[in-house]
Every structure is written in C-alpha cells, then in structure tokens.
Amino acid sequence: MSRLLILSAGAILALTSAAPAMASTAPAMQPLKISKECSQYTGDTPSFCTITESNLAAIPAGTKIFYYGPVTGSPLFSSSAAVITVGNGDSAVGYCVVYDTASPPLGTCAFHAGSGTLAGFQAVVKVTVDDKQIWHWDGGYLLGAAK
Template sequence: MSASSTFLVASLFVISALSAPAIAADEPKLQPLKFSKDCSNYSGETPSFCTIVESTLKEIPVGTKVLYYGPVTNSPLFTSSSVVLAVAPGDSTIGYCIVYDTATPPTGHCAFSAGSGSLAGFQAILNVTVDDKKIWHWEGGYILGAAPK
C-alpha cells in the first residue's frame, strides 16, 4: 500500500469516527414538571417566600415554601435570587431564578441544580410566567436521582 493510500484510508477512518453520532450511556430524560405558587406573602425582604399551590411532583407537594435569598429581591425591574424549595427538614432543593418583572407579562427562568433527602439529585429548568390572578407558574422539565457524572 502506498503512502498516499495509507493516508487516504487513515483520513477516511478519522472522518467517519468524527461524524458518527455520540452514544450516550443512559442519558437522563427530562420529565415534565409544573408548579403554581401564590406569592401574596412575598415581601421583598430576605428571605421572602411564596407557597406552592399546585404541583405535578409528589416530592414537592402543595404547601411547600419557596424561599428567596437574593441578591436582588426587591428591585422594581427584576428579581435575581437564590431559591430554596423547603419541603421538610432534610428534604430541599436549591436553585436560581431570574425574572423580568416589568415585562408584559412578567417572564423568567429558574434552574435547580441540587437537592437533599427525597430530592437528592434533583435538577430542573423551568420557565416562569404569571396569570391574571397573580398566580405564578413554573413549567419545564426535571430529573430526580443521581446527578450525572
């Protein structure tokens, strides 16, 4: 085999290896998730809180407190805050939310990256909206269990 033939075969091998789709080992699939929360007790102080009034996830039931720790919880323009969903002692999850409060209607995103107890490995990405009755909605997807390595 000539040097140019060997180069051609090696090049074709590299190109085919690079263009082959990557095979993910047990890639987690996001499950649908929806929360609704009442923020009538939200003060803008640290921490402020809302209360879950609807949940599609049994590990985060109705009545769960959503605690906001800032750094920005009382701006007239936006909220940018660390968030804790406090279900019970030892069962919680942490995340971060940013909401454009002066948009019409207000809109934003929340991402949760870790949890403890019954929420160990909880990760979620959620869109934030609010309805005419001032009930806030988080909707998106989640995984629960061991975090990917």
C-alpha cells in the same frame, strides 16, 4: 502540515459524530408543573412564595420556596438563589431570573441539587404569572442520584 490538518479534521469529525450518541444517553426529563402564590413575598432576604399545586409528590402543596437574592426588590427584575424547602431535610437549590418589566413577567429557574426526598433533583422551568397573580413553573425535572 497537511497531515496535521487531516488528523485534526478526523478528530473533529469523530467528536461531532459521537455527540448525538452521547446526547441520546441523557435521561429523559419528566414534566414539572407547579403553581405558587406570593402574597407573603416582601422582597426582603429571604422572601418566600407558597406552592398551591404541584404534579410532583415530592414537592406538595404548602411547600415554601425561599429567595435569597442578590436581587429581590428591584422593580425591573429579580435574580435570586432559590431553595425549595419541603421540610425534614428535604430541599432543592437553584437559581431564578424573572423579568418583571415583561408583560406579563417572564423568567426561568434552574435547580441543580437536592437533599432527602429531593436528592439529585434537577429541573429547568419557565416562569409565568397569570392575571390572578398565580405564578406558574412549567418545564421538566430529573429526580434521583446525581451522576
């Protein structure tokens, strides 16, 4: 029994000491800053917002972000599949949750896949809105072949 405990403790110690090494091999995320206006967002499925500014050339101003629900019209929050559609097969898919009852509204979006110029796109962004009703995404991204 004590031999099993020693072996288990040794295995746990080996895994814990390897964790920082594995984490350090993760690619560095690049900063992502996007602003969008949502004057045409209706809450219907799909609804969309239009990007007005982006620091990522692969997602230029004028790009639409479509929201497919399941929750797009609640006064409390939205919880939705999101698709960034640049055009010509260039797109990225993810999921957003925004707490509309927060003051100001606050949320998170995470993107896990893309195609065309957005192949391998992964991102995690904080969602905020300013007093001019411009929505902001601030976070980080990876772009390239997914592994």
